[in-house]
Structures are given as C-alpha cells and as structure tokens.
Amino acid sequence: MAKRNGQTITLDKKIYINKYAAVGGKKEMEGPLGQFLDLTSEDNKFDQPTWEKSESKMQELAIKALIKKSGYSPSDIDIIFGGDLLNQCIGSSYGVRNLSIPFAGLYGACSTMALSLILATMSIESGFAKRSIGVTSSHFCSAERQFRFPLEYGSQRTENNQWTVTGSGAVLISKEKSDIYISRCALGKITDYNISDMNNMGAAMAPSAADTLLNFFKDTNTTEKDYDYIFTGDLGSVGKKLLITLMNAEGYNLENNYNDCGCIIYKSDDKDIKSGASGCGCSAVTLCTYILPKLQRGDFKKVIFMATGALMSPTSSQQGESIPGIAHLLVLEREE
Amino acid sequence: MAKRNGQTITLDKKIYINKYAAVGGKKEMEGPLGQFLDLTSEDNKFDQPTWEKSESKMQELAIKALIKKSGYSPSDIDIIFGGDLLNQCIGSSYGVRNLSIPFAGLYGACSTMALSLILATMSIESGFAKRSIGVTSSHFCSAERQFRFPLEYGSQRTENNQWTVTGSGAVLISKEKSDIYISRCALGKITDYNISDMNNMGAAMAPSAADTLLNFFKDTNTTEKDYDYIFTGDLGSVGKKLLITLMNAEGYNLENNYNDCGCIIYKSDDKDIKSGASGCGCSAVTLCTYILPKLQRGDFKKVIFMATGALMSPTSSQQGESIPGIAHLLVLEREE
Numbered sequence: 001m002a003k004r005n006g007q008t009i010t011l012d013k014k015i016y017i018n019k020y021a022a023v024g025g026k027k028e029m030e031g032p033l034g035q036f037l038d039l040t041s042e043d044n045k046f047d048q049p050t051w052e053k054s055e056s057k058m059q060e061l062a063i064k065a066l067i068k069k070s071g072y073s074p075s076d077i078d079i080i081f082g083g084d085l086l087n088q089c090i091g092s093s094y095g096v097r098n099l100s101i102p103f104a105g106l107y108g109a110c111s112t113m114a115l116s117l118i119l120a121t122m123s124i125e126s127g128f129a130k131r132s133i134g135v136t137s138s139h140f141c142s143a144e145r146q147f148r149f150p151l152e153y154g155s156q157r158t159e160n161n162q163w164t165v166t167g168s169g170a171v172l173i174s175k176e177k178s179d180i181y182i183s184r185c186a187l188g189k190i191t192d193y194n195i196s197d198m199n200n201m202g203a204a205m206a207p208s209a210a211d212t213l214l215n216f217f218k219d220t221n222t223t224e225k226d227y228d229y230i231f232t233g234d235l236g237s238v239g240k241k242l243l244i245t246l247m248n249a250e251g252y253n254l255e256n257n258y259n260d261c262g263c264i265i266y267k268s269d270d271k272d273i274k275s276g277a278s279g280c281g282c283s284a285v286t287l288c289t290y291i292l293p294k295l296q297r298g299d300f301k302k303v304i305f306m307a308t309g310a311l312m313s314p315t316s317s318q319q320g321e322s323i324p325g326i327a328h329l330l331v332l333e334r335e336e
Numbered sequence: 337m338a339k340r341n342g343q344t345i346t347l348d349k350k351i352y353i354n355k356y357a358a359v360g361g362k363k364e365m366e367g368p369l370g371q372f373l374d375l376t377s378e379d380n381k382f383d384q385p386t387w388e389k390s391e392s393k394m395q396e397l398a399i400k401a402l403i404k405k406s407g408y409s410p411s412d413i414d415i416i417f418g419g420d421l422l423n424q425c426i427g428s429s430y431g432v433r434n435l436s437i438p439f440a441g442l443y444g445a446c447s448t449m450a451l452s453l454i455l456a457t458m459s460i461e462s463g464f465a466k467r468s469i470g471v472t473s474s475h476f477c478s479a480e481r482q483f484r485f486p487l488e489y490g491s492q493r494t495e496n497n498q499w500t501v502t503g504s505g506a507v508l509i510s511k512e513k514s515d516i517y518i519s520r521c522a523l524g525k526i527t528d529y530n531i532s533d534m535n536n537m538g539a540a541m542a543p544s545a546a547d548t549l550l551n552f553f554k555d556t557n558t559t560e561k562d563y564d565y566i567f568t569g570d571l572g573s574v575g576k577k578l579l580i581t582l583m584n585a586e587g588y589n590l591e592n593n594y595n596d597c598g599c600i601i602y603k604s605d606d607k608d609i610k611s612g613a614s615g616c617g618c619s620a621v622t623l624c625t626y627i628l629p630k631l632q633r634g635d636f637k638k639v640i641f642m643a644t645g646a647l648m649s650p651t652s653s654q655q656g657e658s659i660p661g662i663a664h665l666l667v668l669e670r671e672e
Contacts, residue, residue, distance in 0.1 A: 001462065002462055003463060004463065004465065009464050049655075050655050053655065053657075078340065083443065085424070086649065086651070087424070087649045087650070088423070088647065088648065088652075089443040090647070090649045090651065093526060093647035093660055093662075094652065094657065097527075097528050097647075097660045101525060102343055102522075102525050103523065103524070103525060103526050103662060104442070104444075104451060104454075105444045105451070105647070105662075106441060107419065107424065107425040107441040107442065108440075109424065115441070118440075119440065119455065119458075122455075122458055122459060122462045123458060123462075125462040125464070126337065126338055126458045126459075126461035126462035127338035127339060127348075128338055128340065128458050128461070128462075130340065146651075186438075187415055187438035188439070189436050189437060189438050189439065190429060190432055190433040190439050191433075192433050311424065311425075311429035311430075311433075311441070312424065312426070312429075313422065313424035313426045314423070315388055315422070315423060315482075316388065316430065319386050319388065319389065321389075324429055324430065324433045
C-alpha cells in the first residue's frame with residue numbers, strides 16, 4: 001500500500017507509464033515538438049463541423065492511438081480518467097463515449113493532466129483497475145469562444161495572455177513493467193492570492209505551484225537538486241518567473257533545471273503566443289512529446305511534473321471573484 | 337487489495353462511511369426530508385449576493401458541518417473529491433478553497449455523488465488517504481440560469497422537466513469502524529441512445545442506469561432480490577418507469593424495492609416538480625438525509641446507490657448532439 005506523508009504519496013511498488021500518445025493542431029505541428037505528435041490536422045478541425053466536436057475528436061484519436069500502440073483493445077482498459085476546459089467537460093464525454101470503457105470525469109482546469117495521472121495511479125494501486133488511461137484536451141478555438149470572444153471578433157491579446165494549445169495527450173498506466181515509472185505524487189490544495197485579472201492566469205497559478213512544491217520538498221526531505229528537471233504546466237513566462245522568485249524566497253533555486261510546458265511547446269519567436277501556451281492540452285502534449293520521450297531515452301532519470309490550474313469561470317470573474325489556483329505533482333523516473 | 341470482476345470492484349476489507357451532512361434550500365426544507373437537513377436558508381441565498389456564490393457556500397457549509405460532526409479538524413482530512421454542475425465546476429472550487437485540504441475536482445453531472453464516493457473509497461483502499469470526503473452540490477437558480485433561462489424570464493416547464501435541487505451533501509469515508517460500510521462499487525460506461533430532448537433527461541439517463549445495473553448483476557451473480565432497496569438518482573418519474581421497463585425486459589423485477597432520489601426528496605403533491613427532482617445535490621441530499629439514516633437505524637441492511645448523469649452541455653445540444661448518459665454504483669451495507 002502507498003504511504004502518505006503530509007500531502008505526498010510514496011508508492012510502495014512501482015507503477016508504470018506503459019505508452020503515451022498525443023494529437024495536436026497546425027501550430028503545434030509547426031512547433032519544436034510537432035515531429036513527435038501521433039496525429040495532426042492541417043485545419044485544426046479533425047474532419048468535424050464545430051470546434052467543440054473537433055476537440056472531442058482529438059481526445060478520441062489520442063486514446064485510440066494510445067491503445068493501438070500498446071497492443072491492447074479497448075476492452076483491456078479498465079478506467080479512463082479524463083477532463084477538459086469546456087462547460088460540462090463535453091470535450092471528454094463526447095470524446096470517450098464510443099469506447100465503452102468505464103469513465104471518471106475530472107475537472108482541474110489546466111492541472112487536469114496531473115490529476116488524471118494521479119487518480120489513474122490510485123486506481124492501479126488500489127486494485128480498482130489493472131490498466132487505466134489519463135487523458136485531457138484543449139482547443140484554441142473552443143476555448144477562445146467560451147472564455148473570451150469568438151475568433152471572428154478579432155479581439156486584441158495582452159502581453160500576459162497565454163495561447164490555448166489545440167491538442168490532446170493520453171497515457172496508459174499499469175503495473176506491467178516498462179521504461180518509466182511513477183514513484184511519488186501529491187494532490188494540491190486550492191490557494192487564492194486575490195489575483196482577478198483573467199488575462200494573467202500565470203500570476204494566479206504560480207502561488208499554487210509554489211505551495212505544492214514547497215510542501216512536497218518538505219514532505220520528502222528533498223530539494224530541486226534531487227531532480228534532473230522540474231516541469232510546470234502551464235504558468236507561461238510570467239508565471240514561471242514568479243514561481244522562480246517565490247521559491248527563491250524560500251531558499252530553493254529553480255534557475256538551472258526548471259521550465260514550464262507553456263514555454264516549450266511553441267517556437268520561441270512565434271509572435272501570437274505572448275506569455276506562452278496554456279490549456280489542458282498543453283501539459284498533456286508536452287508530457288507525451290517531450291518529457292516522457294526524454295525519460296525513455298534516458299536523457300532524464302528523475303523529473304517532477306506539476307500541472308497547474310486556474311479554477312475560475314467567466315461567470316465567477318464577472319461576479320468580481322478572484323482566481324483560485326491548484327497544482328498537482330508527480331515524480332516520474334527512468335527504470336534502471 | 338480490491339478485486340475487479342468485469343466492471344465491479346469488491347473491496348477486500350470494509351471501508352466505512354463515518355459521518356454525513358446535508359444542506360438544503362427552502363423547498364428542500366419543506367419536503368419530507370427537510371427535518372434531517374443540517375442547515376437551510378429561508379431565501380436560498382445562504383447570505384450570499386449571487387446564486388453561484390450561494391451554491392459554493394452550501395458546499396462549504398456541508399463540509400464544515402460534516403467535519404464538525406466527525407470531531408475532526410480540516411487538517412485531519414486528506415482529500416476532498418468534489419463536483420457540481422456549473423461551468424468549470426465553480427460550485428466546488430470556490431466552496432472548497434478556504435479549507436486548505438487537497439482537492440480532486442470531478443465532473444459527472446448528476447452522477448457526481450456516486451463518482452466522488454467511489455474515488456474516495458479508492459483513495460482509502462490505495463493508502464493515498466486515511467480520511468476522504470465526497471461532496472457535491474446544485475442550486476435551482478444557478479442551474480436554471482445556466483442550462484435554461486434566467487428565473488426572471490418566467491419560462492414554462494414541460495411535464496418531463498425535472499426540478500434542480502438546491503442542496504449539498506458531504507460524506508466522510510475511512511477505514512475507521514462505523515455503522516455503514518461500502519462493500520462494492522462500479523464505475524459506469526458512457527452510453528448514448530440518441531435522445532436529444534434537453535427537457536427529458538430521465539429518458540437519456542435510464543439506459544445508462546440499466547447498463548451499469550445489468551453489468552453489476554452479472555459481475556456479482558446477484559439480482560434485485562439480494563438487496564433491500566435500490567436507489568437511482570436522478571431519473572425522475574419518467575426515467576424511473578423506463579428503467580423498470582428496461583430491466584424487466586432483461587428478466588429483473590424492480591417493481592417492489594426500487595425508487596429514484598428524484599421521486600423522494602419533494603412532497604408528492606408539489607406542482608412545481610413535474611417529473612421529479614434532479615441535480616448533483618439531489619442524490620447527495622437524499623443519500624445523506626434518507627438512505628444513510630435508514631441504513632444506520634437498521635431499516636435497511638444492504639442497498640444499491642446508483643447516481644446517473646447526463647453528460648451534455650447547452651453548447652452540445654445547440655450543435656444537435658444527442659445526450660450521453662453515465663451511471664456509477666455503490667453497495668452500502670449496515671455493519672452487523
């Protein structure tokens with residue numbers, strides 16, 4: 001049985017990441033990770049008539065690509081843990097509905113990929129499942145329409161804005177031995193530092209990331225030096241700087257081995273991007289096309305993957321509410 | 337470790353429901369379960385300026401009442417599994433944010449109470465938590481505004497309409513011995529029988545309930561006769577009749593020991609209600625004010641609690657999509 005100390009769970013026996021798959025749109029294809037995508041769509045529509053249906057299709061394609069790679073069939077998968085940013089999480093429910101696999105719907109905003117992996121790990125550790133999948137998605141066009149303005153409106157973007165990733169990532173987890181395993185994880189607490197600027201999510205989420213990371217370091221008696229690399233997703237460049245500052249004030253130095261998924265997935269000279277990438281799909285795609293491949297190749301031995309979410313809605317913001325944040329963390333290691 | 341057969345998990349050692357608490361609005365207070373509510377609000381506002389904030393407040397009050405009853409403090413609780421119907425699940429995130437307890441956000445529409453209890457059970461079984469809380473909420477006024485029309489519009493209700501419960505229920509789960517335990521559970525698959533009438537959710541969800549219940553009976557080699565009572569939530573009277581018919585066609589007779597939470601919570605002569613109650617709060621409040629007290633008093637020895645959800649959004653319906661359903665199931669038993 002897993003052991004809990006503070007917020008941190010240490011797994012008794014290794015639980016493995018067996019396979020992973022990612023689907024992305026045109027801009028994601030043109031970025032530095034594009035060559036590692038399993039599937040893409042030139043017009044971001046994935047043969048669907050609406051942006052919401054395109055997003056669901058991406059989740060379905062990511063899961064199907066994952067199951068195919070693994071050599072299993074859908075009936076070999078016990079539970080899918082999935083979520084997205086859309087109202088009532090329709091990206092996931094319509095994405096998963098044709099697969100006939102038991103489904104647990106999640107909502108953690110952009111932290112959902114880490115949430116899905118932690119709960120999938122829990123399902124294996126408890127015996128509730130033999131094989132589980134964690135999956136998330138986001139789509140630039142469905143997110144813009146829902147959270148900001150329809151694309152046709154042509155609204156201006158601020159310098160602190162982040163660009164929602166069009167993509168989906170899916171990961172298969174089981175006790176079957178593989179190259180990468182999960183050794184520890186921590187579910188975060190909601191924190192709220194009274195940020196209310198919907199165009200500056202990085203600032204709202206950085207304190208949550210600091211909270212989870214500080215508690216994790218204390219619980220495990222480790223520091224940033226014990227990990228080859230630390231990844232957050234998706235603070236963007238504004239939130240990333242803020243997290244470095246916050247951690248520095250507590251005596252930790254993230255200058256050398258830390259980056260944010262929102263600063264990795266797109267070309268660094270892409271002028272659309274502003275403060276970086278975001279969306280449930282950002283950390284999912286970066287995990288499946290960059291972090292996990294690097295672990296598999298042995299470029300990293302031990303990394304922290306911590307996804308962060310801003311738990312607001314347009315309604316809560318219109319009602320003058322601040323933006324609560326959350327960050328969930330996993331330690332991913334290369335099998336010796 | 338728990339054992340899985342088909343979709344069904346059988347727990348190796350008993351996991352207990354230690355305490356439970358429920359909060360409800362005026363109509364819920366006036367219904368037959370009103371006397372068992374821990375807290376209410378005459379104007380359904382719970383001292384808040386907006387309906388969304390009122391809903392969050394209900395969740396906070398339900399969790400605080402639960403923790404107080406249990407004799408613990410918030411720091412004794414390891415994980416809260418919570419969800420609601422609002423866009424981006426703000427009912428839960430703003431409800432939980434002041435508690436400083438690790439949080440896993442869920443979305444399962446009206447199935448969320450069963451989903452939260454199953455994942456909370458999983459967290460205990462795996463050692464990820466020593467004590468976990470499952471919680472959900474819904475509010476008539478925030479749901480009407482979001483899914484249908486603002487109350488001020490005074491829209492007409494159809495005969496198949498259900499009335500969204502204003503309420504929240506919270507349940508504490510651990511291995512600490514108590515009067516009620518969870519012996520089995522099953523996460524459902526998404527089913528879609530091409531129902532697209534947003535005013536007839538019962539018809540969309542009944543096939544999902546039948547799917548989960550049939551698989552469960554087969555997995556466990558049991559029938560309706562092995563349980564004192566079976567509760568669904570929230571099919572309403574239309575969906576309830578449909579489930580009885582669907583199960584009858586498969587050789588099971590639900591005429592004698594089955595009811596739906598949506599047909600229990602309000603007075604039977606209340607003309608507002610139409611086809612019954614619904615919302616994440618309906619099965620949560622009925623569980624905490626009726627089903628669990630009856631188990632505790634020994635009126636029931638063994639019941640099935642199966643919450644059902646319609647996984648649509650106004651956007652998916654406007655785009656012509658049908659309504660996928662899901663149903664998650666637990667077996668709750670009285671300790672000898």
